[in-house]
Amino acid sequence: MIDYQPLYDTLIEANAEHWAEILPNQIHQALNPEAHGNFSMWNAAVEQLPVPKNHDVQLDDEGFSIGEEGQLLETERMQMEQGLKNLFPWRKGPYDLFGLHLDTEWRSDWKWERIKDHISPLKSRLVLDVGCGNGYHCWRILGAGARMVVGVDPVQLHVLQFQAIRRLFGTEAPVYVLPLTLEEIPEKTSIFDTVFSMGVLYHRRSPIDHLMDLRNRLRSGGELVLETLVIEGEKGEVLVPEGRYARMRNVWFLPSCATLISWMTRCGFIDIRVVDINQTSMEEQRSTPWMTFNSLQDFLDPNNPNLTIEGHPAPTRATIIATVK
16 A cells, blocks of 8 residues: 655645645545456555565666565565566566566666756656656656656556556655546646656647646746657648557647747747657567567558558657756
C-alpha cells in the first residue's frame, strides 16, 4: 500500500491545497476494480511480489537497477518473475531486477541518454511527468536529484506496473504515479519546476490546449521538456493523417519543428530550442518476450523503412525544451 501523505504534504507546502484536498478521492475513483476486468488480477500480482530487504539499488544519472542476482531466495525470485509476467505487456523500461532483465518494448533508457544533458539540473526540483506509462522516466528523474516526482497516466495497468517496481524498490521514495490525466490536475496548480511531456502531444485532438495545460502547471521560470512526433518541413506545415499513422488510430497532428515552435511561442513559452531529432529505429522499439505484440517493424513499409505502412514519413521524434515567463 502506497503512503501518499508525503505527496499531500508537499502539495500543501507548494500552495496547492486545492489539489491535495481532492486527490485522495481522485485516486480512489480511478483505481476502481470495476473499471477494468483485469484489475483484480493485476493488483494481486503486485501484492504477491516479495518485499526485499538489505538489497542494493542503483538509482542515479547513470542507470537504474534494483538488487543483484542471489539477493532473493529462489522461491522469492520465482514469485517475483511470475508476478511481473501477470502485469504483461511491459512497454517502457528496461528494468534490471535481482538478476532478471525485464526487456521492455521501448529502450526508454536511450531516450533518457539523448535528453539528460540538455535539461536544467533536476536537483531539488518538483517534477511532473505527463503520460509517464509505468514510470520508468520518473525513476530516472528521481535519480538525477529531483526532490519529488509526480507522474500521471490514466491506464490502470501502467499504474500497477509502477507500484510493482516501487514495491521491489523496498523503501519509500518520493516518486508517485497517479491514475490521472493532465486535465484532471486542477488548473490553478502552477507549482512544478519541470514538466515532462514525452510521446503525448500527437495523441491530443487539440495540441494547443495541451501546450496551454502544460504551461499552466509550471511555476514562473519553470521548464518544459516536450518530446513528440514531427515531420520535416517549414513553418506552417503539419501532417494530419486521414486514417491511421503507423497503425495507431489516435494520432492527430504531426507538425514540423518550426510549426511546433510557433505554437509554443503563441502559448507563452520562451527560450524555445530543439535539442534532439531522432528517427525511431527498430532497435529502440521492438517486440520482446515481455511485449510480444506487434511493434515498430510491423508498422513500417516492408520495402522502405523510411515510410509507415500507410505511406507516411516514418516516426521521427523531436525534443524541445522551453521555459515560461
